[in-house]
Amino acid sequence: MDAAIQIDGVTKRFRNTLALDRVSFTVPRQEIFGLLGPNGAGKTTLMRILIGIFAPDEGCVNVYGDRSIRLKERIGYLPEDRGLYQKMKVYDLLHYCAAIKGVPRIEIDSRIEEGIKRIELTGELNQKIQELSKGNQQRIQLLIALLHKPDILVLDEPFTSLDPIGVDRMKQILNEEVERGATVIISTHRMEDAEQLCKSLTLIHRGRVIRHGTLNSIQQEEGQDRLIVEYQGDSKSIQSIPGVAIEDNQDHRLRLRLNGDASIPDVIRELSTRLDVYNIVKAAPTLHDIFVRLVGNQEDPS
Amino acid sequence: MNTSFQNIRLVAQREIWTVINTKGFILTLVLPAVMFFLVSYLPSIAQKLILSAENTRTESLEIGVIGLEPSIIDEWQSKLQHRKLPNGLPLFSLFPVSVTGVSKDVLIKNAQDKVLKKEWDAYAVINGDITQNGQCDFYSMRGFGLELPREIMNGLTSVVRRIRLEAKGFDPEMISQLSRGISWNEYEITQETASEEAGMKRKADFGKIIAPGIVCVMMMFFLTFTTSQMLIRGVVEEKTSRVVEILVSSLSPTEILAGKVLGFYIIGLIEFAVWVGAGVLILQSQGFAVSEFVPPLYFLHFLIFLTTGYLLYASIFAAIGAMVGDETESQQTQGIITMMLVLPLMFNFVFVTQPNWWLVRLISFIPVFTPTVMAIRMVAAPIPLWEIALTALNTLFFAVLCITIAARIFRVGILMTGKRPNLNELWRWIRYSDRSGIIET
Numbered sequence: 001m002d003a004a005i006q007i008d009g010v011t012k013r014f015r016n017t018l019a020l021d022r023v024s025f026t027v028p029r030q031e032i033f034g035l036l037g038p039n040g041a042g043k044t045t046l047m048r049i050l051i052g053i054f055a056p057d058e059g060c061v062n063v064y065g066d067r068s069i070r071l072k073e074r075i076g077y078l079p080e081d082r083g084l085y086q087k088m089k090v091y092d093l094l095h096y097c098a099a100i101k102g103v104p105r106i107e108i109d110s111r112i113e114e115g116i117k118r119i120e121l122t123g124e125l126n127q128k129i130q131e132l133s134k135g136n137q138q139r140i141q142l143l144i145a146l147l148h149k150p151d152i153l154v155l156d157e158p159f160t161s162l163d164p165i166g167v168d169r170m171k172q173i174l175n176e177e178v179e180r181g182a183t184v185i186i187s188t189h190r191m192e193d194a195e196q197l198c199k200s201l202t203l204i205h206r207g208r209v210i211r212h213g214t215l216n217s218i219q220q221e222e223g224q225d226r227l228i229v230e231y232q233g234d235s236k237s238i239q240s241i242p243g244v245a246i247e248d249n250q251d252h253r254l255r256l257r258l259n260g261d262a263s264i265p266d267v268i269r270e271l272s273t274r275l276d277v278y279n280i281v282k283a284a285p286t287l288h289d290i291f292v293r294l295v296g297n298q299e300d301p302s
Numbered sequence: 303m304n305t306s307f308q309n310i311r312l313v314a315q316r317e318i319w320t321v322i323n324t325k326g327f328i329l330t331l332v333l334p335a336v337m338f339f340l341v342s343y344l345p346s347i348a349q350k351l352i353l354s355a356e357n358t359r360t361e362s363l364e365i366g367v368i369g370l371e372p373s374i375i376d377e378w379q380s381k382l383q384h385r386k387l388p389n390g391l392p393l394f395s396l397f398p399v400s401v402t403g404v405s406k407d408v409l410i411k412n413a414q415d416k417v418l419k420k421e422w423d424a425y426a427v428i429n430g431d432i433t434q435n436g437q438c439d440f441y442s443m444r445g446f447g448l449e450l451p452r453e454i455m456n457g458l459t460s461v462v463r464r465i466r467l468e469a470k471g472f473d474p475e476m477i478s479q480l481s482r483g484i485s486w487n488e489y490e491i492t493q494e495t496a497s498e499e500a501g502m503k504r505k506a507d508f509g510k511i512i513a514p515g516i517v518c519v520m521m522m523f524f525l526t527f528t529t530s531q532m533l534i535r536g537v538v539e540e541k542t543s544r545v546v547e548i549l550v551s552s553l554s555p556t557e558i559l560a561g562k563v564l565g566f567y568i569i570g571l572i573e574f575a576v577w578v579g580a581g582v583l584i585l586q587s588q589g590f591a592v593s594e595f596v597p598p599l600y601f602l603h604f605l606i607f608l609t610t611g612y613l614l615y616a617s618i619f620a621a622i623g624a625m626v627g628d629e630t631e632s633q634q635t636q637g638i639i640t641m642m643l644v645l646p647l648m649f650n651f652v653f654v655t656q657p658n659w660w661l662v663r664l665i666s667f668i669p670v671f672t673p674t675v676m677a678i679r680m681v682a683a684p685i686p687l688w689e690i691a692l693t694a695l696n697t698l699f700f701a702v703l704c705i706t707i708a709a710r711i712f713r714v715g716i717l718m719t720g721k722r723p724n725l726n727e728l729w730r731w732i733r734y735s736d737r738s739g740i741i742e743t
Contacts, residue, residue, distance in 0.1 A: 048547075052550070053547060053550045083543060083546065083548050084548075085543075086543065087320070092319070096312065096316050097552070100313070100553055144548060
């Protein structure tokens with residue numbers, strides 16, 4: 001695999017807290033990579049190390065196999081907290097951020113114009129940031145990360161404050177960026193977004209990597225298949241089928257988890273003797289399922 | 303670490319642009335100039351107003367005098383004769399009040415009534431013999447004029463003085479002739495002007511020597527104080543709003559801090575130029591020779607210390623901003639540090655009288671004191687150019703050192719809000735960035 005970023009044994013402590021514990025993984029080039037984990041898992045710390053705000057106590061980060069490049073010009077960063085000068089005008093802020101990222105002066109205006117159209121900002125360029133809605137401020141944040149056409153985009157909770165239309169637009173933009181050649185790293189709590197966007201991902205918990213790989217491989221690794229069953233009848237009658245657990249049961253639609261021993265044909269046969277089955281589909285475990293199972297119920301994933 | 307001047311300039315530009323676009327900045331520019339203008343012009347404007355009030359008057363001020371011989375009153379009146387109304391009448395009209403068989407108390411009571419009814423403007427009561435140990439009580443209502451009674455008193459004083467001198471057999475004219483002072487001029491010899499008589503400068507007294515130094519130091523103080531407050535506020539605001547994450551993902555901490563310090567230096571220079579410009583214009587317009595008061599060469603040297611001193615103090619303040627969690631926390635420290643700038647003023651007598659004493663020269667090399675001590679020493683005596691250059695460079699060196707340390711504190715402290723670091727932690731932060739070699743090259 002051609003790696004964009006290689007993280008090797010990164011450890012970080014804050015006073016007495018171990019924020020990251022020997023974290024190692026690689027981020028493949030030119031795809032959207034998900035960094036998932038519950039609150040306090042160490043996602044933001046890892047991202048800050050990636051962009052150079054923090055230095056790791058141990059370990060190192062290689063970008064494009066090179067430790068000596070001037071990284072800052074190649075990375076676009078969207079922090080989790082809305083870090084914008086509230087009193088600056090939209091245009092002035094964008095101009096300033098483009099300039100400090102090294103965008104040539106003569107190109108800045110055209111990039112801003114193009115970017116504003118791209119993020120579909122509703123509002124005037126001479127408005128102050130504080131006059132914008134939270135969603136629009138988040139769009140500006142994204143634009144700031146994109147203005148210098150970075151090779152790597154690091155986005156910490158990019159979908160915060162966006163309405164569904166905004167979320168869709170942002171996903172579209174991220175895919176466009178990958179087509180352009182960029183590598184995108186996002187951290188998110190929204191498992192369905194990660195499932196939809198990310199080809200590969202890393203799940204971290206309490207500062208450690210607990211799963212890493214492509215979405216498919218992680219789903220396979222988790223092993224347990226699901227069956228989605230549409231039926232008529234009394235669902236209580238299936239509780240006794242061995243190797244089957246009901247994950248969800250709503251509107252005559254069952255979601256069953258099969259443990260490793262259960263054979264799918266056997267289960268289907270059993271189901272049809274007990275219920276009127278109209279439709280059965282095999283499904284892989286969702287990221288949500290994997291997340292909840294691995295991280296446990298003691299932690300709130302949202 | 304690569305520090306790009308281009309980036310420093312961008313940060314500086316943003317700071318300047320942000321500050322000069324605020325209404326507060328216009329106020330800081332205009333207010334001191336307006337204050338200075340008012341202080342310089344108000345007295346003369348007030349004088350003119352008083353005169354014009356007098357000029358609209360058509361009747362003399364009627365002043366009754368109780369208990370004084372008419373002949374003395376006449377002479378007193380003649381001493382006040384130079385004050386006239388536009389219509390030619392005298393400003394003051396004194397007249398004796400005495401009625402045979404009526405006691406003084408009744409006369410005073412009567413006079414009081416007349417003043418209250420506005421028939422008279424004032425009255426004077428003489429107790430005892432005014433030429434010996436007597437006294438004069440002057441009564442008027444509010445609005446009579448604060449300065450006028452003094453003029454009236456001066457008239458009576460000169461009458462009494464004449465009477466006393468003549469009583470002892472002296473000629474008052476001759477006495478004033480004989481007791482006048484002598485003419486005394488002090489000159490300062492300098493290497494450059496020793497040969498030419500015209501180039502010799504008049505030597506002023508202690509107060510006049512030190513005045514330009516103190517004026518310059520005070521300007522430096524206000525400048526440092528006001529802009530450093532903005533500087534700290536900016537750093538703290540970026541920390542609390544997390545703008546800093548975007549900045550640090552684009553710039554090095556040194557670039558951010560150096561840009562800020564430079565930006566506020568330029569803002570300070572703009573303020574300084576406006577204040578000095580307005581001050582010079584106002585003083586010149588009043589016929590005050592500014593270049594004689596603050597010699598241009600001194601001012602040039604002062605600018606060197608203003609710059610290096612300002613950079614040093616701003617760097618210290620940037621470090622404080624990087625350390626503290628919120629603005630209020632910084633205020634106490636800020637106050638103490640700004641005081642360091644004016645602390646040497648307490649010993650200015652030593653610096654003026656012994657400008658080249660070894661101890662004074664030594665103190666000039668303590669960076670936080672350099673600007674003030676040198677500003678005062680330079681007015682007192684010629685200081686060798688090498689010493690000026692060396693102390694300035696020394697301060698500049700410490701300013702750069704301070705910015706570097708501040709950047710390291712900033713780098714680690716930037717995302718830590720809340721608890722203020724203790725000395726141990728600070729020391730770790732300063733050493734810390736030595737080990738971070740992954741990103742910065």
